[in-house]
Amino acid sequence: MxxxxxxxxxxxxxxxxxxxxxxxxxxxxxxxxxxxxxxxxxxxxxxxxxxxxxxxxxxxxxxxxxxxxxxxxxxxxxxxxxxxxxxxxxxxxxxxxxxxxxxxxxxxxxxxxxxxxxxxxxxxxxxxxxxxxxxxxxxxxxxxxxxxxxxxxxxxxxxxxxxxxxxxxxxxxxxxxxDQPNQTVSQDLKGRRILITAGPTFEDLDPVRFLGNRSTGKMGIALAEAAAARGAGVELILGPTHLSTTAANITTTPVRSAREMHAAALQRWPECTDAILCAAVADYRPETVATDKIKKKDGELTLSLVRNPDIAAELGNNKLADQRVVGFALETENGVENARKKLLRKNLDFIVLNSPRTAGAAFGHDTNQIQLIDRNKVTAFELKTKREVADDILDRLAADKPTP
Missing domain, CATH: 3.40.50.1950 (Flavin prenyltransferase-like)
Known part of the structure; x- marks a missing residue:
């Protein structure tokens, strides 16, 4: 190479x-x-x-x-x-x-x-x-x-x-x-600008501890690289992870917390045609962040948590007619039912469902197994590499061409 x-x-x-x-x-x-x-x-x-x-x-x-x-x-x-x-x-x-x-x-x-x-x-x-x-x-x-x-x-x-x-x-x-695109790669996303969120968010408890999750950002980075290879400009908002992307046509904004990701997404959304919200965003954060390390004491510790802003709902319920919003749902039970409720509540165009209980899928793996769900149907896929999964998602997005 x-x-x-x-x-x-x-x-x-x-x-x-x-x-x-x-x-x-x-x-x-x-x-x-x-x-x-x-x-x-x-x-x-x-x-x-x-x-x-x-x-x-x-x-x-x-x-x-x-x-x-x-x-x-x-x-x-x-x-x-x-x-x-x-x-x-x-x-x-x-x-x-x-x-x-x-x-x-x-x-x-x-x-x-x-x-x-x-x-x-x-x-x-x-x-x-x-x-x-x-x-x-x-x-x-x-x-x-x-x-x-x-x-x-x-x-x-x-x-x-x-x-x-x-x-x-x-x-x-x-x-x-x-990873550079070649003449055999479809340029069906040329002219689109896609906002992609990826990775976890960390919510600080004190100067040394935080609430987080096991997301690595692999799926979101695969989506960003696949979209760029197909001609799209990509705005990647990336939570804390050791991974990064080397692909051209991707602008990466590193963030740490849910509120930072929310602010970055809202700032870039008006310039984008599509959003794929792949990040594992914390639903809650501590009500207060201790200025000093929380010391261990006898008895239990109670944390008061407050809701974080809902990025998917805010973008989905405020999108224009020519904008598309794709969400992700990680479910451990009643997956299709819960994912469809989320799709309707947040006014998404379709949603990607996966489960941490599927062997080789979800956080930390190089593979994933998904279902694509819209208001009318459910399309299931076998276990694939995350880059292949990314192309399945983008195929569905490319088929839904926005009206200028």
Missing amino acids: LAGKKIILGVSGSIAAYKAALIVRGLVRAGAEVRVLMTQAAADFITPLTLSTLSRNPVISSVHTDEGWNNHVELGLWADAYLIAPATATTLAKLAHGICDSALVAVYLSARCPVFFAPAMDVDMWLHPATRANVALLQSYGNHLIDVESGELASGLNGQGRLAEPEHILQRLEDHFG
Whole structure:
């Protein structure tokens, strides 16, 4: 999948910069053409000569040199993908806020290709709210996170923050190009803009505890990628999960709580033709969130819960004639009856029913088994991969073409 691809590798000043040599070698062996950008700090950890020798191209560390100007705009247009690995906390902040003081950031701001960033730093730096906010901001721009891995760090601590292993980074790029639409994929959703909610929501009890569920976001991400492959623009609102998507034409908005997901959905809904509400949204949240950790005491603990806003009902009961809303129902008993009641109450166009009691279905699995229910009929499907399930759902949505 990487043969013939044009890849920019941006290297910033982390001890993990030595792994850039392995990344470049892997890309070249796979048949990719590689251009390397380095920050000045990166050269303290690995020499430009090493990376230019492996990539068979000059390494760029400045927009202008004694020999002339390195055209960052031209380079940004040249690439099929831009990979920044390792990305330090400083580099993440500069990318997120457009601080253009290096060739690495200048090319990023000029790039029209998909951008992947693979952070590397110590555990406390990775978990700091400032870093988390910068990562979320970069993802909200449509960039793709290659998540950190856990293990021994340069500080001697153990935890999250290690640069993803080179083979994992290369596999992520392989997966990205393997998922790209080709001429055999139907473009029957071209012109549609689809809002998709995915993953769980977390409702905080105190600074360290929350109410949540076992949703991973796999089904919603499969829907987003399948819809994008079929020509749709996708607004993906994604609850807390370690998963992300690398597909083009998907704008990801990370959220944590039901109210954050509700606000994001309402903001984007007027610009969308369809909504597929796949997220496992918490129905209730604590009435109050403790400012300090709740201490264990003798006796029972009683929590007072209040209702969260109902995203499906709000969108379904306020949709326009040319908008479609698809809901999900996870039921353990009386599935069809309960799902149809939900469909009618929330004014949905159809609803996807599944059950956690079906072997290989629902949370955490790569497969699912569903029934599609509308006001007139129930259509049942066998157990399939979640990507195949996504296409079954989208087939039904594509058949129901909105009237302009």
